[in-house]
Amino acid sequence: MSEEIVVPPPAIAELSRDPAQVPLAYGYLRVAPTPT
Amino acid sequence: MILVLSQESYETSTDMVxxxxxxxxxxxxxxxxxDLTRGEPFAVRLGREHDEVRLSVDGRVLSGATVGAVWRRRWHQMQGLGPLPGTTPAVRQLAQRHLAAELHAVSQSVFALMDEVPWLSRPLAVNKVRALRLARRAGLEIPETLVTNSRAELLTFIDAHDGVITKCASDGEMFPDDQDRTWALYTSVVTREDALALPEAFFPSLVQAQVEKSCELRVFYLDGECWPMAIFSQADPQTAVDFRVYNHVRPNRTVPYRLPAEVEAAIGRFMAAVGLETGSLDLIRTPEGRHVFLEVNPVGQFSMVGEPCNYPLFRRVAEYLMRAETA
Structure with missing residues (x-):
């Protein structure tokens, strides 16, 4: 069973909106899996 | 007495040692x-000839003169500004940044008075590009790496390799959202389409040739000894690019691993060159059996290696510190 794809909320999505302001890695932000 | 410099939470390895x-x-x-920001009294005093540091730990006064060895495990300080309703966001941001720098300098002042005793280890972080160069010089294979802000450079790099990944040049960060989730920066694949969507000049970023894996290796190193663990991350798409995207429902299998003697020797040379007595190293074992060095974390968690592999790491670190104290 693998993780579901989660759409980032606006406050997080805003972080990756402008690649001139943040490293490439910000374009791939994902939810950190948490033990159930 | 051994002084353990750490932080309050997420420190199970420290507790066990x-x-x-x-x-x-x-x-x-x-x-x-x-402890230094909570109001418990401490003092760093420089005299004409002698210096003194006095710290308070839970109401007890501790003299720096009683410290025989220091384990710099972690160090976390957060001094948030209060509301300050009369100020502007720009002033607040500058003040917050300056407060962080002040606290860092104060911490360094405390540490400076314990310079004469043995420390495990000094640097809390090693620059990734510097580490890669030293690793290559020590005889370890490294992935081709590019740090650039240029779309043209990135496209050329992508065209020259079967796959390309990006990761933070520093340690990365985690961001909480308003739904009790944490968003993290993991190693991720950069496709040609991704690169074409970028502006001609973007924020400086680190990219590397993607190395094919048969498994990933996490190696805990202490004082000349390697304690390697293999992580079978490739059968799960969630963990294939970065095993730290943990699958808690069906975790990756982790087993003890034996490094080839020449790789172990190269790791020893690398750690000496980078000035670390201990650290957690990440490597890839390729399907052809090559070992490719990725990075080293001087303060990585090592219970994740010791427990599944039944390595006595907590005891070994404790014994190392006790030897250092009496050396």
Missing amino acids: QDWIEYLGGHATRLNGE
Whole structure:
């Protein structure tokens, strides 16, 4: 069973909106899996 | 007495080592970074000839003169500004940044007065590009790496390799959202389409040739000894690019691993060159059996290696510190 794809909320999505302001890695932000 | 510099939470490895120090007849005192900002009195005093540092740990005064060795495990300080309703966001941001720098300098002042005793280890972080160069010089294979802000450079790099990944040039960060989730920066694949969507000049970023894996290796290193663990991350798409995107429902299998003698020797040369007595190293074992060095974390968690592999790491760290204290 693998993780579901989660759409980032606006406050997080805003972080990756402008690649001139943040490293490439910000374009791939994902939810950190948490033990159930 | 062994002084353990750490932080209040997420420090199970530190707790276990302290248990072993006490069990083996030593004494460890824990000073968390938060202690210096909570109002417990401390003083760093420089005289004409002699210096003195006095710290308070839970109301007890501790003299720096009683410290025989220091384990710099972690160090976390957070001094948030209060509301300050009369100020502007720009002033607040500058003040916050300056407060962080002040606290860092104060911490360094405390540490400076314990320069004469042995430390495990000095640097808390090693620059990734510097580490890669030193690793290559020590005889370890490394992935081709590019740090650039240029779309043209990135496209050329992508065209020259079967796959390309990006990761933070520093340690990365985690961001909480308003739904009790944490968003993290993991190693991720950059496709040609991704690169074409970028502006001609973007924020400086680190990219590397993607190395095919048969498994990933996490190696805990201490004082000349390697304790390697293999992580079978490739059968799960969630963990294939970065095993730290943990699948808690069906975790990756982790087993003890034996490094080839020449790789172990190269790791020893690398750690000496980078000035670390201990650290957690990440490597890839390729399907052809090559070992490719990725990075080293001087303060990586090592219970994740010791427990599944049944390695006595907590005891070994405790014994190392007790030897250092009496050296």
